[in-house]
Amino acid sequence: xxxxxxxxTVRRGLQExxxxxxxxxxxxxxSPKSFPNTMxxxxxxxxxxQVVTVRRRAKVLLIDLNSDYTLVTHLKMTGQxxxxxxxxxxxxxxxxxxFLHELPDKSTRVEFVFSxxxxxxxxxxxxxxxxxxxPTVEVENIDFMRRVGPEPLEDAFTAQQFILRLxxxxxxxxxxxxxxxxxxxxxxxxxxxxSLWGAKIHPATRVRDVSDTQLTKLLTExxxxxxxxxxxxxxxxxxxxxxxxxxxxxxxxxxxxRREGKACPRCGSVIEKLRVAGRGTHICPVCxxxxxx
DNA sequence: CACTTGACCTGTCCGC
DNA sequence: TGCGGACAGGTCAAGT
Numbered sequence: 105x106x107x108x109x110x111x112x113t114v115r116r117g118l119q120e121x122x123x124x125x126x127x128x129x130x131x132x133x134x135s136p137k138s139f140p141n142t143m144x145x146x147x148x149x150x151x152x153x154q155v156v157t158v159r160r161r162a163k164v165l166l167i168d169l170n171s172d173y174t175l176v177t178h179l180k181m182t183g184q185x186x187x188x189x190x191x192x193x194x195x196x197x198x199x200x201x202x203f204l205h206e207l208p209d210k211s212t213r214v215e216f217v218f219s220x221x222x223x224x225x226x227x228x229x230x231x232x233x234x235x236x237x238x239p240t241v242e243v244e245n246i247d248f249m250r251r252v253g254p255e256p257l258e259d260a261f262t263a264q265q266f267i268l269r270l271x272x273x274x275x276x277x278x279x280x281x282x283x284x285x286x287x288x289x290x291x292x293x294x295x296x297x298x299s300l301w302g303a304k305i306h307p308a309t310r311v312r313d314v315s316d317t318q319l320t321k322l323l324t325e326x327x328x329x330x331x332x333x334x335x336x337x338x339x340x341x342x343x344x345x346x347x348x349x350x351x352x353x354x355x356x357x358x359x360x361x362r363r364e365g366k367a368c369p370r371c372g373s374v375i376e377k378l379r380v381a382g383r384g385t386h387i388c389p390v391c392x393x394x395x396x397x
Numbered sequence: 398c399a400c401t402t403g404a405c406c407t408g409t410c411c412g413c
Numbered sequence: 414t415g416c417g418g419a420c421a422g423g424t425c426a427a428g429t
Contacts, residue, residue, distance in 0.1 A: 107422065137405095163423075180423050182407080211407090230406045232423065248424085276400060285424080293422055341422060342409090361422095382402070384420075 106179045108163060108256070108290025109333035110344050110352065114185055115160040117347025118167070121187045122224065126154045127169075129217035131208075138213035138226065141237045149173040150237055162252045162289035166243060174240045177226065178248075182211075182343040183233030190221045201349030229343060253288040256326050261288070263320040270311055270319060278314050279307035280381035282326070291326060294339050294354075294361045297386045299325040301360045306392040307380040313395045332357065360386040 106114070127150050132139045139146075153171035160166065165185065167175040177185060188204045195205040207225045208215050214226040214235055226235055236246075243249060253269060254261040266288065273281040279300060282291045291299070300307050302325030305318055314322075338344060338352030341362070345351060355362065359369050364377035368388035378385050 110422080178423085180405095181421070228406095229408070230421085232405065273399075280400085283423090295422095339422075344422070383422095 106163060106183065106338070106344055107292030107295055108160075109295070109330050109354065110338035110346075111160055111163045111165060111179065111290075112334050113338045113346050113352060114179075115158050115165055118158040118165070118185065118187065121347055122155045122167075122218070122222075123157060124154060125218040125220065125222065127151055127216055128219045131215040131217075133208065133212050133214065134231075137231065137234045138228065139235050139237075145237060150175075161249060162255070162285060163292070164248065168240055172240050173237055174243050176236045176238055176243060176246065178234055179228070180230070180232035180234075182229040184211075184225070184227040184343065184345050184349075185347060186225045186227065186345060186349050187347050188223045188225065188349075193221075193223065201345070204349050248285075251286050253284075253286050255289050256291070256323070257330060263323050266323045267316055267319050274310070274312040276311060277308050277381055278305055278311055278322075279383070279385060281311050282322070283381060283383070288326075290330070293383050293385075294358070295326065295329050295333065296383075297361045298329045298358060301386075301388060301392060302329060304391050306394045307385050307387060308378075309394060360388060362386065 130146050130150060149171045153169035153173065156168040156170050158165065158167050163178065165177045169175065186207065188207055192204045211227040211229045212225050213228050216224040254265065269287045270281050273284065273287065279296050281287055282296050297307065299322060303318060303322040305314060305322060333339060333354040336352055336354040336357060337346055337350065339354040340351035341355065360375050363375045364386060366375055368375055368391060371388065371390050373388055373390040376387055376389050378387065
């Protein structure tokens with residue numbers, strides 16, 4: 105899915121595009137998971153409500169409404185939230201997002217309509233994602249929100265805290281540990297591989313075998329990789345699009361992710377693909393050595 | 398509690 | 414071409 109940089113890119117787009125807009129309609133195409141609330145709830149708390157702000161926590165997007173309800177969405181692997189203006193709906197396409205006039209399509213789960221006849225589409229090919237409408241004060245009580253760890257890009261999150269939280273997971277691999285959303289928020293498979301390469305740590309290293317110095321370096325790499333990716337509009341492998349339907353370009357700057365068989369930009373060795381923590385994993389076998397015992 | 402694995406879905410790609 | 418299997422950016426429920 106969309107990891108932190110992709111969700112943040114969508115958030116920034118929506119913040120520009122939909123704040124102040126008023127919902128006048130909603131159409132649910134499929135999957136109760138995508139919009140489990142009753143339509144009577146939607147009528148009461150969504151229809152005629154205006155968007156106040158668009159927030160993000162971890163990989164979750166929060167669209168606050170002036171009805172004191174919040175649209176909470178998780179894009180999981182293939183979710184998209186795409187805004188389409190009335191002009192775009194009539195086919196005023198751009199090469200980068202010319203499919204907008206074709207929406208809704210077969211992957212559209214929910215379609216929202218604003219009073220100016222612009223639309224917001226929640227698309228999700230694999231149907232893992234979800235949208236909920238919950239009272240704003242209840243957002244923090246959602247199970248995931250209670251358990252999720254600190255935001256890596258907040259200055260208040262220090263290396264010391266990062267190390268303390270990671271040390272709870274001594275016997276697992278460092279990659280599994282940073283993918284664990286209760287340790288810290290927002291790291292997914294792409295930025296796990298990229299930041300471990302930056303810190304020269306083999307993803308299968310047990311946490312107990314990674315020094316505090318290396319963990320400090322790892323947090324620095326997580327932050328810098330995410331900041332760069334946000335600048336590039338995130339990573340588009342296949343499905344990911346921003347709020348205007350555009351692709352992100354981070355993958356053309358990636359050092360190891362999906363670059364197996366190519367040269368490591370640091371030492372020139374051939375990048376390898378392996379499986380760690382049940383996920384496809386990319387490393388430089390020379391820069392990232394497993395500790396020997 | 399810590400840790401691992403499979404399930405949730407659809408689509409695509411690769412080998413036979 | 415067709416078919417089976419592996420795999421894809423995330424999380425959660427079970428299992429040990």
